[in-house]
Amino acid sequence: MIAIVEYEAGNVRSVINALRRCGVAEWTLTSDPSELMLADKVILPGVGDASVALASLRSLGLDLVIPKLECPVLGICVGMQVMCRHSDEGDVEGLGIFNADVRRFEREEPEQKIPHMGWNSIHDLSSPLFNGIGEGSFVYYVHSYYAGLCENTIATTGHIVPFSAALGKRNFYGTQFHPEKSGPTGAMILDNFLSL
């Protein structure tokens, strides 16, 4: 069973629709720790403010559950950011799974826009998550905060600075981009995750 973590971090509709398009017939939307522990795969979506998302995970006790999960876990966007050490958004401690800190983009030139919104290319792909995906493939982003490069970086993208497009450590994965909105490339990344 694929479990999608239900917490106060935006709309999960598009993630569920993308799973359906990948042929997933059964999933559960849950914040129950025992269901998460029994799942084959866990997806942690997230839109909005990382500090709000973390407060919600803590109030549900999931900040203690998620780091102990042994199945493949995929955090998307803010779902990835909350798995980092610290976020400048609300100055909060994260779950500390990935050895990266989350910072706000600072503009250096007028043409650099914040949020980083739209399609950008991914490079330095080094994870089974990207099997079959070519260097320089485009994926869809919407974010104003980013995780810096670290030893857990499994893909990079450049916007003002180079940052972690995706992070990976043991059974934990995170993408800053939205695979559920990234056309066939995103579908393949989700498929790769589901095949782990």
Next chain:
Amino acid sequence: MVAKRIIPCLDVKDGRTVKGINFLGLKDVGDAVELGARYASEGADELVYLDISATFEGRKTFVDLVSSISERIDIPFTVGGGISSLSDAGRLLEAGADKITINSAALRNPDLVGDIAYHFGSQFVVVAIDARREGDRWAAMSDGGRRPTDKELFSWAREVQERGAGEILFTSMDHDGTRKGYPCDVFAQLCGSLSIPVIASGGAGSAEDIAEVLSEGKADAALAASIFHYGETTVRELKEYLFARGINVRL
């Protein structure tokens, strides 16, 4: 570097797309989901669906349509038309829209921009501005460009950015429908004065016009309807042309 976006715009009335012809192999050009899927497969970066229904029933049908679009389409899509409250926006979010666009409602009630951004995030709010030149000034217009307002393009755009808008969609009423190109100097000035992305709309008659607004005009994205609907160019042909002109697009 983030790519410049090409965004086909589909007008929907009572759940069906209007305009739009010349798609080989497409059985029903009025099918908004099929038409959107076709654009997506041709390389559209996002889609915009504008509800031009004038009736309550038509609006209800549109929300159902948004659910169907969300199930099928795997790229971001924006919906607009007749959104005048936080609850209208919330219904469309629930139905699966990635963004909504508001225009006249924001002019009537500027607090709405901040309310929607606060509840659903800035990325969800695209503020559309229709403006026309009046002497030295660009006057923002409401109600589809019919009604003058006391707002001026540049200050209104900055105001909605401060209030939490995630993007600006600017249409020059002097150029819309003329197919003679965009006012690139105005776009360049607008883009240079904002930190959020600007989508250019209204005026494209050719691929060259779009290339100009994305380069000289510094726009982050271009919205187009007629050049795609009437089959003059496909999204893919347009993007190949832009790429050949040295513009960073997703192919």
